Amino acid sequence: xxxxxxAVIGAGYWGKNLVRNFHQLGVLKTICDGAQPIxxxxxxxxxxxxxxxxxxxxxxxxxxxxVVIAAPAALHxxxxxxxxxAGKHVFVEKPLSLTRTDGxxxxxxxxxxxxxxxxxxxxxxxxxxxxxxxxxxxxEIGRLQYIYSxxxxxxxxxxxxxxxxxxxPHDISLILGLTGEEPSYVDSVGSNFLHARIAxxxxxxxxxxSGIGAHIFVSWLNPYKEQKLVIVGSSGMLVFDDxxxxxxxxxxxxxxxxxxxxxxxxHKAESQPIDIAPIWKEPLKAECEAFLTxxxxxxxxxxxxxxxxxxxxxxxxxxQSIEKKEGITGINGDILGxxxxxxxxxxxxxxxxxxxxxxxxxxxxxxxxxxxxxSHILSGSKIGENxxxxxxxxxxxxxxxGARCKIQNNVxxxxxxxxxDGVFCGPSMVFTNIFNPRAEIGxxxxxxxxxxxxxxxxxxxxxxxxxxxIGRYAFIGAGAVVTKDVPDHALIAGNPARPIGWMCVCGEKxxxxxxxxxxxxxxxxxxxxxxxTPDA
Numbered sequence: 030x031x032x033x034x035x036a037v038i039g040a041g042y043w044g045k046n047l048v049r050n051f052h053q054l055g056v057l058k059t060i061c062d063g064a065q066p067i068x069x070x071x072x073x074x075x076x077x078x079x080x081x082x083x084x085x086x087x088x089x090x091x092x093x094x095x096v097v098i099a100a101p102a103a104l105h106x107x108x109x110x111x112x113x114x115a116g117k118h119v120f121v122e123k124p125l126s127l128t129r130t131d132g133x134x135x136x137x138x139x140x141x142x143x144x145x146x147x148x149x150x151x152x153x154x155x156x157x158x159x160x161x162x163x164x165x166x167x168x169e170i171g172r173l174q175y176i177y178s179x180x181x182x183x184x185x186x187x188x189x190x191x192x193x194x195x196x197x198p199h200d201i202s203l204i205l206g207l208t209g210e211e212p213s214y215v216d217s218v219g220s221n222f223l224h225a226r227i228a229x230x231x232x233x234x235x236x237x238x239s240g241i242g243a244h245i246f247v248s249w250l251n252p253y254k255e256q257k258l259v260i261v262g263s264s265g266m267l268v269f270d271d272x273x274x275x276x277x278x279x280x281x282x283x284x285x286x287x288x289x290x291x292x293x294x295x296h297k298a299e300s301q302p303i304d305i306a307p308i309w310k311e312p313l314k315a316e317c318e319a320f321l322t323x324x325x326x327x328x329x330x331x332x333x334x335x336x337x338x339x340x341x342x343x344x345x346x347x348x349q350s351i352e353k354k355e356g357i358t359g360i361n362g363d364i365l366g367x368x369x370x371x372x373x374x375x376x377x378x379x380x381x382x383x384x385x386x387x388x389x390x391x392x393x394x395x396x397x398x399x400x401x402x403x404s405h406i407l408s409g410s411k412i413g414e415n416x417x418x419x420x421x422x423x424x425x426x427x428x429x430x431g432a433r434c435k436i437q438n439n440v441x442x443x444x445x446x447x448x449x450d451g452v453f454c455g456p457s458m459v460f461t462n463i464f465n466p467r468a469e470i471g472x473x474x475x476x477x478x479x480x481x482x483x484x485x486x487x488x489x490x491x492x493x494x495x496x497x498x499i500g501r502y503a504f505i506g507a508g509a510v511v512t513k514d515v516p517d518h519a520l521i522a523g524n525p526a527r528p529i530g531w532m533c534v535c536g537e538k539x540x541x542x543x544x545x546x547x548x549x550x551x552x553x554x555x556x557x558x559x560x561x562t563p564d565a
Contacts (some may be wrong), residue, residue, distance in 0.1 A: 032056070032092075033055070033056055033057060033058035033092070034056055034058055034092060034093055034094040034095060035051050035056045035057050035058060035093070035094075035095045035096075035097060035321075036057075036058055036059040036060070036061060036087045036090070036093045036095070036096050036097065037051060037057065037059075037060055037061065037096075037097040037099060038061045038062075038084060038087065038096060038097065038098050038099065038100055038108060039061070039062060039098060039099035039100035039101075039122075040060050040061075040062040040067050040068075040071050040099070041062065041064070041067055041099070043099055043122065044062070044097075044099030044100075044122075045071075046313055047097050047099050047122075047313070047317065048060055048071065048075070050311070050313050050314045050317045051097065051317055052075055052078065053314070054314070054317060054318065054321065056321065057075070057078055058078065058079060058090075058092060058093055059078065059079040059080070059081060059087055059090065059093060060075065060078055060079070060080045060081075061080075061081050061082065061083070061084055061086075061087050062080075062082065063082055065082075068080050068081075068082060084108065084111065088111060088112060088115035088117065089115070093117065094117060094118060094324065095117060095118040095119070095120065095145075095320065095321075095324055096108075096112040096117045096118070096119055096120070097119075097120040097121075097320075098112070098119065098120065098121045098122060099122045101190075102122075102124055102126075102127055102190050102194060102195075103127060103190070105121050105122070105124070105125065105126050105127070106125075106126040106127070106128075106131040106132075106134070106135060108121075109121045109125075109126075109135050109146070110134070110135060110138060113135070113138045113139055113142050113144055113146070114138070114142070116142065116144070117144065118144050118145040118146075118147070118320075118323075118324045119139070119144065119145065119146050119147065120147040120148075120149065120317075120320045121135075121146070121147070121148055121149065121337075122148075122149040123148060123149050123150055123198040123199065123202075123337070123340070124148075124194055124198045124337070124340065124341055124344060125148050125334065125337035125338060125340070125341050126341065127190070127194065128341075128345065129338070129341050129342055129345045132334075132337065132338045132341040133338060135334060136334040136335055136337075136338055139334050145320070145323045145324050145327075145329075145330065146333060146334030146337075147319075147320045147323060147330050147332060147333065147334075148202075148332045148333070148334065148336060148337030148340075149316065149332070150198065150199060150202035150203070150332040150336070150337070150340065151199065151312050151313060151316050152199050152200075152202065152203045152312070153202065153203065153206060153316075153331050153332055154312050154313075154315035154316040154319055154331075155271070155312040155315075156275075156278075156305040156308045156309045156310060156312070156315075157269050157271070157278045157279040157303075157305050158203065158269065159308065160279055160303055160305050160308065161260065161267050161269060161279055161303075162206075162207070164267065164281070164303070165207065165260070165262070165267075169265060169281070170260065170261075170262030170263070170264055170265035170266060170267055170281075171262040171263030171264030171265060172262060172263040173207065173208065173239075173241050173260070173261075173262055174240075174241060174242070174261050174262060174263060175241065175242050175243070175259075175260075175261040176204050176207065176208075176241070176242075176243040176244075176258070176259070176260050176261070177243065177244045177245075177246075177258070177259045177261075178200040178203075178204070178243075178244070178245050178246065178257065178258045178259070179246045179247075179255050179256070179257045180196045180197070180199065180200060180245075180246070180247045180255070180256055181246070181247065181248045181249075181251035181253075181254065181255040181256075182248075182249055182251055182253075182254045182255070183249065183250065183251055183252060183253070183254075186223065186229075186249050191219070191227045191228040191229075191231070192219075192228055192229055192230060192231055192247050192248060192249050193217065193219065193228060193231045193233070193247065193344065193347055193348060193351070194344060194348075195247075195249070196247035196248075196249070197231065197233060197245050197247050197344065197347070198340050198344065200245045200247075200258070201233075201245065201340045201343050201344065202332065202336065202337075202340045203258065204235065204243045204245070205336075205339055205340065205343070206331075206336075207260070208237050208239070208241050208243075210237050210238055210239060210241075211237075211339060211342070211343075212235040212236055212237050212243075212343065213236060213237065213238050214234075214235065214236035215233070215234070215235055215343060215346040215347055215350060216233070216234040216350050217231055217232065217233040217234070217346075217347035217348070217350040217351050218231065218232055218350075218351060219231040219232075219351040222250060223250075228351060229248060229249060229250050230246075230247070230248040230250060231245075231246075231247055231248075231347070231351065232244065232245070232246050233245040233343075233347050235343070254272055255272065256270070256271040256272055257269070257270045257271075257272075258270075263285075264283075264285055265281060265282065265283045265284065265285070266281075266282040266283075266284055267279065267280070267281055267282070268280045268282065275305060275306055275309055276302060276304075276306070277302050278305060279302070279303040279305055280300050280301065280302050280303065281300065281301040281302075281303055282297075282298065282300050282301075283298040283299075283301065284296065284297050284298055285298075316332075319331065319332075380394050380395075380396065380397070380398050380399070380400070381398070381399035381400065382394075382400050383400060383401050383402050383403075383404075385402045385403050386400045386401065386402070386403065386404045386405070386406070387404075387405045387406070388400075388406050389405075389406060389407050389408040389410075389425075389426075390408055391408045391409055392406050392407075392408065392409070392410050392411075392412075392425075393410070393411040393412065394406070394412045395412060395413045395414030395415070395416070395432060396414050396415075397414050397415035397416075398412055398413070398414060398415060398416040398417070398418070399416070399417050399418065400418040400422075401417075401418060401419050401420045401422075402420045402421070403420055403421045404418055404419070404420065404421060404422040404423070404424075405422075405423050405424070406418075406424050406425060407423070407424065407425030407426040407427075407428075408425065408426050408427075409425060409426045409427035410424050410425035410426060410427060410428045410429070410430070411428075411429050411430065412424065412430040412434075413430060413431045413432030413433070413434065413450065414432045414433070415432060415433050416430060416432065416433065416434045416435070416436070417434075417435045417436070418436050419435075419436055419437045419438040419439075419440070419456075420438045420439070421438055421439050422436050422438070422439070422440050422441070422442070423440075423441040423442070423443075424436075424441075424442045425442070425443075425444065426444050427444045427445075428442045428443065428444060428445075428446050428447070429446075429447040429448065430442065430448050430452075431448055431449045431450035431451070431452065431483075432450045432451070433450055433451045434448050434450070434451065434452045434453070434454070435452075435453050435454070436454045437453075437454060437455050437456040437457075437458075437489070438456050438457070439456060439457040440454050440456070440457065440458055440459075440460075441459070441460065442454070442460055443460055443461070443462040444462055444473070444476055445462040445476040445477065445478045445479060445495065446460045446462065446478075446479045446481070447478065447479070447480050447481070448481045449480075449481065449482050449483040449484075449485075450483050450484070451483055451484040452481050452483070452484065452485050452486075452487070453485070453486045453487065454487050455486075455487055455488045455489035455490070455491065455507065456489045456490070457489060457490050458487045458488065458489060458490060458491045458492070458493070458505075459490075459491070459492040459493070460479060460493050460495070461479075461492070461493070461494055461495045462476045462477060462479070462495045463475055463476065463477070463495065464477055464494070464495060464496065476495070477495040477496030478495070478496065479493055479495050479496065479497060479498075479499075480497075480498045480499070481493075481498075481499040482498065482499060482500055482501040482503070482517070483501045483502070484501060484502050484534065485499045485500065485501065485502060485503045485504070485505070485515075486503070486504045486505065486532075486536070487499070487505045488504070488505050488506050488507035488508070488509065489507045489508070490507055490508045491505045491506065491507060491508060491509045491510070491511065491526075492509070492510045492511065493505070493511045494510070494511060494512050497511060497512070497513060497514050497515070498514045498515070499511070499514075499515045500514075500515050500516045500517035500518065500519060500557060500558050501517040501518070501557075501558075502517060502518045502532060502533075502534050503515045503516070503517060503518060503519050503520075503521065503532070503558075504519070504520045504521070504532040504536070505521050505522075505526065506520070506521060506522030506523070506526075506529075508524070509521055509522050509523055509524065509526040510523075510524040510525055510526055511525075511526045512525045512526065513525075513526075516528075516557060516558025516559070517555070517557045517558030517559055517560070518531050518532050518533070518534075518539075518552065518558050518559035519531060519532070519558055519559075520532050520538060531543060531552065531558075531559055533545035533547070533548060533550055533552075534548075534550065534561075535547060535548045535550070539552060539559075543559065551564075
């Protein structure tokens with residue numbers, strides 16, 4: 030693209046840099062700014078470029094095909110929507126907007142108008158970032174484990190947005206790009222020093238489904254500029270320091286941590302500066318060129334509207350966490366719980382605890398487990414990883430739940446009940462633990478243990494009378510009342526429950542020759558029920 034077809038709206042603090050780069054690229058047609066002193070300065074610096082205060086005139090100019098928006102963040106949505114509706118391609122500085130709803134509307138509008146929506150997440154076009162991405166993809170630091178960023182300065186302090194929205198979008202965008210996934214856990218804290226309602230310092234904690242963790246520390250109350258990203262892998266570490274000269278902006282530390290006699294032992298190695306000089310280009314110029322390429326080729330840019338929307342989601346969740354203080358938020362916008370409940374388990378374990386759930390002291394909950402509305406986990410109970418505990422569930426005291434169990438709504442798992450891994454408890458099914466209870470007579474010394482073995486299914490509204498064992502992969506029909514031990518793979522139904530067939534590990538009923546009609550696995554009789562044939 031060589032013709033002059035780009036307009037920049039907003040030529041102040043950062044916009045003047047965009048003006049300079051698009052002018053150097055030979056495509057700048059118009060500069061638009063509402064401040065007379067800025068217009069005067071632009072007219073003097075760029076006498077070959079039109080200067081105006083009218084956004085309407087810019088959008089009405091048919092020769093302008095792309096509009097670059099560097100106005101205050103509060104105006105991003107309005108100006109970007111006007112430009113898209115005028116049939117222009119749009120480059121909008123970060124953040125895309127100040128609400129997720131507005132961001133989604135812009136993405137939809139760009140798709141409807143078939144126009145490029147480009148977001149100014151500049152780090153993706155930085156030579157050091159391009160190189161570190163290549164190194165990570167090539168496995169040069171092993172498996173990603175932890176990312177930490179610091180973006181600090183004593184620079185322009187804004188009043189229309191807080192430090193989170195002003196500084197953190199760059200790092201959030203880069204971290205999402207490096208991990209390739211959205212976080213399952215977002216927690217952010219902020220401190221206000223200059224204004225009662227505008228955070229000057231924030232720390233954001235992200236945890237990802239793959240186990241990667243990230244921290245983002247931003248502040249505009251720092252005595253000097255710091256822009257540093259630390260990436261920790263299983264076999265090395267990378268440090269990107271944008272305040273360093275080109276020669277040392279990116280440094281590899283081949284440090285490793287080995288385990289010896291059950292103890293982690295760090296091994297330090299000589300740092301290695303990574304040569305990015307052969308690919309060096311001013312990042313902002315590279316970003317401007319990427320916008321022009323996207324317009325010309327019609328291909329989605331790396332920092333598309335969709336990418337900007339993903340960043341916006343994290344910003345909004347982080348803001349919610351700061352405002353609620355007690356809230357820890359997940360990527361779907363649900364609140365994971367209050368900090369007191371999380372801390373009883375561990376502040377470093379990725380669990381979902383709804384605010385209405387109650388977690389007693391001395392409770393163990395595995396990572397990935399979700400505990401929903403109005404549930405209560407009593408003292409001494411242990412819940413494995415990746416379980417789903419539904420609404421209005423009571424567990425304990427001292428109950429044991431294995432990994433990957435699913436307990437549906439309105440179930441009570443009492444003291445004496447043990448569920449092995451992968452057990453399914455249907456809605457409103459019932460466990461008992463005292464055989465002959467009386468309300469006026471305490472009989473907890475007569476608890477009869479119940480064991481539900483691996484991957485058994487207990488249907489809705491069934492009752493398991495205490496003191497019995499439910500075998501592996503057994504299937505208890507809805508409404509059944511179990512008064513005896515149940516063999517492995519048995520299908521049980523009725524009141525009192527009786528065997529009516531056999532079930533496969535995949536949950537299908539076996540035929541008369543003990544073969545699954547779906548997965549074709551074959552079974553033989555065993556002392557505990559059924560077992561797979563040796564060749565299965």
